[in-house]
Amino acid sequence: TVVYAVETEVFLDQTLLQGLWDRVTCPVLEALELQKSQVKGFQKRVWWIPTGLLSRFPIQAAGYHLEQPPRSVLDTVVSSFASSLRSILRSRSNPAKSLSKPDRLVLVAMETTPGFTPLPFARNEAEEVKRICQSANLAVIELHRKKPVLDALASCKIFHFAGHGCSDPIDPLQSCLLLGDRKEDRLTLANFLGTSALEQPPFL
Secondary structure (H helix, E strand, O other): OOOOEOOOOOOOOHHHHHHHHHHHHHHHHHHOOOOHHHHHOOOEEEEEOOOHHHHHOOHHHOEEOOOOOOEEOOOOEEEEEOOOHHHHHHHHHOOOOOOOOOOEEEEEEOOOOOOOOOOOOHHHHHHHHHHHHHHOOOEEEEOOOHHHHHHHHOOOOEEEEEOOEEOOOOOHHHOEEOOOOOOOOOEEHHHHHOOHHHHOOOEO
C-alpha cells in the first residue's frame, strides 16, 4: 500500500469542495451508512478509486468546512486511494509477511521547494510524527534527496513524506515526489516500482 501526505493548499475554493461533497462523496458515505461514524468518534477507512478528470480533484477534502460542526470527508472517514479495484484485491490477497526490518522511520519534510508554494506546516507535521515514532522506540532518519531515500526504503518500517508532488498525465510512471534534488534527479513512481522496497513495503 502506498500512502503519502502532500500538504494541500489552504485556499481551496469552498464552492468546489462543497460541490464535491454534495455530488460525489456524501452520497457514497450515506449509501455506506458511514455518516454515523462521525458521531461515534471512530473513523472507518474508505478507498476511493477516482477516474478521468475526477482524479484531479481533492476528494478527501470535500465538504462544508466552515460550518459548525463541519460536514466533510476529513471529519467522517480516513481516505485512501487506489488505481483500481484489482489493485486493492491483489494487496489484500497477499499473506502478510512478518517484518524483519529495523524499527525505523524515514522522514522527508519539504517545507520549502523552490518554484512551489511554501508549506509552512510540513515541518510541524514532521516533528509531530517524529515525536510519536520516537515514543514508540522507532529510530528516525531525516532525508531530502532521492538516492538516500530509495536506499532507506528497503530497510525501514515507515516512510512519511510531507511536501509537493507532481502528476504526469501522459506517463503516470513519471509522476513524482519533489525532493531537494528534484531538478537533477526526480523521485518518480517508476523509481518506487524499481526498488526492492516493494518486496516488503514499509507503511507509507
